[in-house]
Amino acid sequence: MLGALVALTACTKKQAPAPEPEPATPGSLVLYYSQTGSTEKVAQLIAEKTGADIEKFGVATPYDGDFNATIARCQEEMKNGTVPEITPLEKDLAKYDTIYLGYPIWFGTYAPPVAGLLKAVDLKGKVVIPFCTFGSGGLETSTANLKAALPETTILDGYGIRTARVEKAAAEVGCFLVNSGIVAGEKVELPEFSAAKPVTKADIAIFNAACGDYQMPLGIPVLAASRALADATEYVFTAKNKGQKDKEAATKIYVVAPNDKNVKPEFTKVVR
Ligand SMILES: Cc1cc2nc3c(=O)[nH]c(=O)nc-3n(C[C@H](O)[C@H](O)[C@H](O)COP(=O)(O)O)c2cc1C
Incomplete structure (x- = not known):
């Protein structure tokens, strides 16, 4: 913003010196x-x-x-x-x-x-x-x-x-x-996730659409929580890992499902 203002001032005052290039963040x-x-x-x-x-x-x-x-x-x-x-x-x-x-x-x-x-x-x-x-x-x-x-x-x-x-x-x-407050701009506050509930058939369909083609199995979803983003719903699935009983419910899989149903849901990260 400051850069834009400096540039504008420089453009309107004919004799003004050319603006200095933006300095690199020191350190x-x-x-x-x-x-x-x-x-x-x-x-x-x-x-x-x-x-x-x-x-x-x-x-x-x-x-x-x-x-x-x-x-x-x-x-x-x-x-x-x-x-x-x-x-x-x-x-x-x-x-x-x-x-x-x-x-x-x-x-x-x-x-x-x-x-x-x-x-x-x-x-x-x-x-x-x-x-x-x-x-x-x-x-x-x-x-x-x-x-x-x-x-x-x-x-x-x-x-x-x-x-x-x-x-x-x-x-x-x-x-x-x-x-993170590193660069100036309007921060986006995201809502909290809803309480986790046992997965519904619709949740499982979203999970499978997002994770089904990943090269490694990500587990079986058992719980889902969600929150609304600007143009999508974000889910966090709790998955139990196949064959590893003691790791049950330990994996969280984050999925973004766009409101536009023509766009495939995708998983954004797995937290183990
Ligand atoms: C030796 C090796 C081990 C990896 N292990 C993991 C892993 O444990 N989990 C994971 O999510 N990705 C894993 N990956 C995938 C890399 O993290 C991923 O491809 C990454 O984007 C590569 O970054 P680069 O292109 O900057 O090298 C592994 C890749 C390699 C080559």
């Missing part, structure tokens, strides 16, 4: 790892919308295999208790007090290169805003794990999006930054 860095480009898209959006500097970090021995090779290497590393070494950062982290830390979710939490980063750099006293991309979910677990790993760092609530929905990140990142 903020988007620092991210991305193997296949999804997290990179979100990283670029955050940098664009906040004016923060940006750096992608890598690992000394890249995970450059396919999905199965990466899984196999991670399993080997987990078995041996090793963490990949990262390549040296170009940016001096001492100059930044806020880090937007981005990563893919691997094995339910931040990908091992982030563990390598945490080993190599000092984030004490800084504010970290996590963001991630995932097949089904992992923002909450990875944020909790960051808090445990960095007790002297302020870890704020972050943003996560499924790879399959990453094209929608531009709008969502904008809302996230405004609602």
Whole structure:
């Protein structure tokens, strides 16, 4: 808004000097790892919308295999208790007090290169805003794990999006930054979810439409709660996982069902 006003004044006063370009947010860095480009898209959006500097970090021995090779290497590393070494950062982290830390979710939490980063750099006293991309979910677990790993760092609530929905990140990142008070704008207050009730046939149809074609079974929905969004209904399903009785009712699956019935419902995240 300020930028728009400055531009308007500059246009109406003939002799006024050209407005200065918007300065980058002082002290903020988007620092991210991305193997296949999804997290990179979100990283670029955050940098664009906040004016923060940006750096992608890598690992000394890249995970450059396919999905199965990466899984196999991670399993080997987990078995041996090793963490990949990262390549040296170009940016001096001492100059930044806020880090937007981005990563893919691997094995339910931040990908091992982030563990390598945490080993190599000092984030004490800084504010970290996590963001991630995932097949089904992992923002909450990875944020909790960051808090445990960095007790002297302020870890704020972050943003996560499924790879399959990453094209929608531009709008969502904008809302996230405004609602978090990072970027100026009108915050959107969402209503509370209704109390969870046993699923109806209609709820199950929505769940199946949203989750049925996901490559992994997400469980059997038993409870549903909902709330109205501007142009959709958002559901949170509590699902019991097939064959894992003690995990019963432990998984929450968030689904958005647009009011336009021609648009397919989709799940936005799974919280385990
Ligand atoms: C080794 C490996 C493990 C993964 N584990 C999970 C997982 O536990 N949960 C999940 O939702 N997605 C998982 N994924 C999917 C990635 O999180 C997802 O594809 C992500 O968007 C990739 O980000 P990138 O394109 O920035 O590398 C995994 C992917 C890989 C390669």
